[in-house]
Amino acid sequence: MAGVVESVGKDVTLFQKGDQVYALGTGTGNSINFGCYAEYKCMPEDAVVTHKPANLSFQEAAAVPVGARTALHYLRKTTLKPGQKVLVYGASGSVGSYAVQLARHFGAQVSGVCSAANAELVKSLGAAHVVDYTKAGFTKELESYDVIFIAIDRFSFPASFKYLKPDGVYLNVTAPVKSLPMRLASLSGKQKICAGEMIPRKKEDLVYLKELLEAGKIKPIIDRTYPLEQIVEAHRYVDLGHKKGNVAITI
Ligand SMILES: NC(=O)c1ccc[n+]([C@@H]2O[C@H](COP(=O)([O-])OP(=O)(O)OC[C@H]3O[C@@H](n4cnc5c(N)ncnc54)[C@H](OP(=O)(O)O)[C@@H]3O)[C@@H](O)[C@H]2O)c1
The missing domain is CATH 3.90.180.10 (Medium-chain alcohol dehydrogenases, catalytic domain)
Structure with a gap:
């Protein structure tokens, strides 16, 4: 308010x-x-x-x-270095639009996933690349990222996690608790997984x-x-x- x-x-x-x-x-x-x-x-x-x-x-x-506090809280779980790659899924919503701008401010190279209607908006917020989730096979345009920031829960953990680098950080602002696959992945790998945080x-x-x-x-x-x-x-x-x-x- x-x-x-x-x-x-x-x-x-x-x-x-x-x-x-x-x-x-x-x-x-x-x-x-x-x-x-x-x-x-x-x-x-x-x-x-x-x-x-x-x-x-x-x-x-x-x-x-x-919205901005939420994006800030999660991005602070990372140690973003200039040039590192961040994928923001749901980049045109409230949390996503702040995540794009904050990650860019921290020096990251940001890719945003949104529909074509919001591509210009997300670019104007600092995303270097925009991927349209409404296109069939959009995941072919994805790379490997240091940070994956899920702002909209429409990209499942197994589907998105494979685009995370071996020492990357996975952030999900939408999950109320860590799912079983998330907990198993946190136990087994070097990657950090943050979801369901109390801010x-x-x-x-x-x-x-x-x-x-x-x-x-x-x-x-x-x-x-x-x-x-x-x-x-x-x-x-x-x-x-x-x-x-x-x-x-x-x-
Ligand atoms: N808002 C907050 O302050 C806040 C705080 C803490 C947690 N959360 C949680 O964070 C999540 C996001 O909240 P929000 O308020 O940021 O969302 P939001 O603003 O309502 O999200 C709307 C955006 O999501 C995009 N979108 C819809 N379907 C999509 C899909 N399948 N793939 C990619 N993008 C899609 C829409 O773009 P198109 O029109 O192009 O589809 C639209 O720009 C929610 O689970 C919420 O509970 C929110």
Whole structure:
């Protein structure tokens, strides 16, 4: 979410009335309780909330804390070196569009898998190669990668894992837990497999992303914006599974 601070408690030092902020909805512990479809939200100042990147609209800023943090968390499981090859599968969605940009920022050579309709978008985010998953035999265009980043769970583990280098890292943001084939592969090889991670809620991540956003290193892609009154239509659209980047709700 993103918005303007309406009032602060007497002990608050980090924020004042009128500050423009962006934040991750507060849950208890690791519970998912985003609670951001609201006019007002009360948060402790040590929550995952910080000042909004100055160059972003509220809609754009609201589209950062979940998708970009997710991509950042997984990419930090790697030690990407300049020139290493990263494949992002589902490169045109929310997590995928951030993964392409962050991997590029870390110096990687990025290949993105998306449909032809999104090829230009994914290239504009920094992908050197784009592979169209709707074409029969698209896997023939794949190479061997240092990192495979699965943002959309439509490329099975056995089918995708064979494109990972022997010392590569496999990342899957979609799997709730490691599947049996993933666990067996983690036991047997040198490759690292990260899936089903609980992402720590850290304010520092939003501060770090703000710096990248303000420096123009990454940007949120907003496909559509809906007013809160059309929240049902917004969810229906997202549930089709074909949004480009993110959908924002305005209040
Ligand atoms: N969004 C978040 O903040 C977040 C955070 C943590 C975890 N997750 C998880 O990460 C996964 C991705 O979420 P998301 O919100 O990033 O997805 P999303 O934005 O809804 O993904 C939409 C994109 O997926 C592409 N796509 C659809 N079918 C595809 C296929 N068969 N192969 C390749 N690309 C395909 C679509 O491109 P085309 O229209 O070209 O098909 C579209 O651009 C989900 O499992 C979600 O639960 C998301």
